[in-house]
Amino acid sequence: MPAFALSLPLHVAAATAVASQSQGRRGRIKTTSACCWRRAAVPVNMAAVTSSTLSKLAPLEAILFDIDGTLCDSDPIHFCAFRELLQKVGFNNGVPITEDFYSANISGGHNDDLARALFPDLDHDKAMKFMDDKEALYRKLAPEQLKAVEGLHDLCRWIEDHKLKRAAVTNAPRSNAELMLSLLGLTEFFPVLVIGSECDRAKPFPDSYLKALELIGASPDHTFIFEDSASGIRAGVAANVPVVGLTTRNPEKVLQDAGASLLIKDFQDPKLLSILEEIEPTVATVEQV
Ligand SMILES: *[C@@H]1O[C@H](CO)[C@@H](O)[C@H](O)[C@H]1NC(C)=O
Ligand SMILES: [Mg+2]
Numbered sequence: 008m009p010a011f012a013l014s015l016p017l018h019v020a021a022a023t024a025v026a027s028q029s030q031g032r033r034g035r036i037k038t039t040s041a042c043c044w045r046r047a048a049v050p051v052n053m054a055a056v057t058s059s060t061l062s063k064l065a066p067l068e069a070i071l072f073d074i075d076g077t078l079c080d081s082d083p084i085h086f087c088a089f090r091e092l093l094q095k096v097g098f099n100n101g102v103p104i105t106e107d108f109y110s111a112n113i114s115g116g117h118n119d120d121l122a123r124a125l126f127p128d129l130d131h132d133k134a135m136k137f138m139d140d141k142e143a144l145y146r147k148l149a150p151e152q153l154k155a156v157e158g159l160h161d162l163c164r165w166i167e168d169h170k171l172k173r174a175a176v177t178n179a180p181r182s183n184a185e186l187m188l189s190l191l192g193l194t195e196f197f198p199v200l201v202i203g204s205e206c207d208r209a210k211p212f213p214d215s216y217l218k219a220l221e222l223i224g225a226s227p228d229h230t231f232i233f234e235d236s237a238s239g240i241r242a243g244v245a246a247n248v249p250v251v252g253l254t255t256r257n258p259e260k261v262l263q264d265a266g267a268s269l270l271i272k273d274f275q276d277p278k279l280l281s282i283l284e285e286i287e288p289t290v291a292t293v294e295q296v
Pocket of ligand 2: 073076236239
């Protein structure tokens, strides 16, 4: 029997507990949510995809994480930084960009591409200087505003308890990535950080995920990825690693079409908890916690 309830604090399983009235204060959470999920909450085809793709990973060996939008909801901070600086340089005649403009034309793009798209008439080095200034403003705003996605820290504890390998894999610049991990208190948690621009090809190509697997010595047959963007999901799928999509910002349809094996709202999602329980590795010491 899995020691799920013993290794996850009870409040993490709160959503699961709603569906299951039967456990005592420190008791084991019953797995009724798994049944509800497979039979009702999720369309049949999605459940089938999930059970055939994620269940096959048992015993789980490693989890790879994207950073922006996956560990933390950072898009609003990027939006603020872009809006302020674009207005300052007179973009759009000084009229601040809207969230719709940001979502459609900026979110998820590489700085190199964005520099060309936003400033088609400007010298590329000057445009890239704007992007650097924007990243600097992002790093200034992040300490005030960066928040972990719900359930992240409990999941990280569960991963440590189960001695799973892990890596953070991102298209963000290294200085941003290191700052975010530090603000989230996860610098030590991730032994490996792979930066897209330091690989031959960034996401949506598989290179950064393949490099992460190699560096931590994990098999793609016992690993899955957390991602929140279509580009990131495509990178994972291209690396032959199943991807769990977080609907932090992007529409479900977009993530599903990109090839996500399962969609969750955050790390407290009962769908995630039941799949983890299904594929968790046996670790003798977990029972003693
Ligand atoms: C995206 O950019 C194009 C070109 O500047 C613009 O016409 C379009 O309105 C923008 N999209 C949104 C949703 O603002
Ligand atoms: Mg992301």
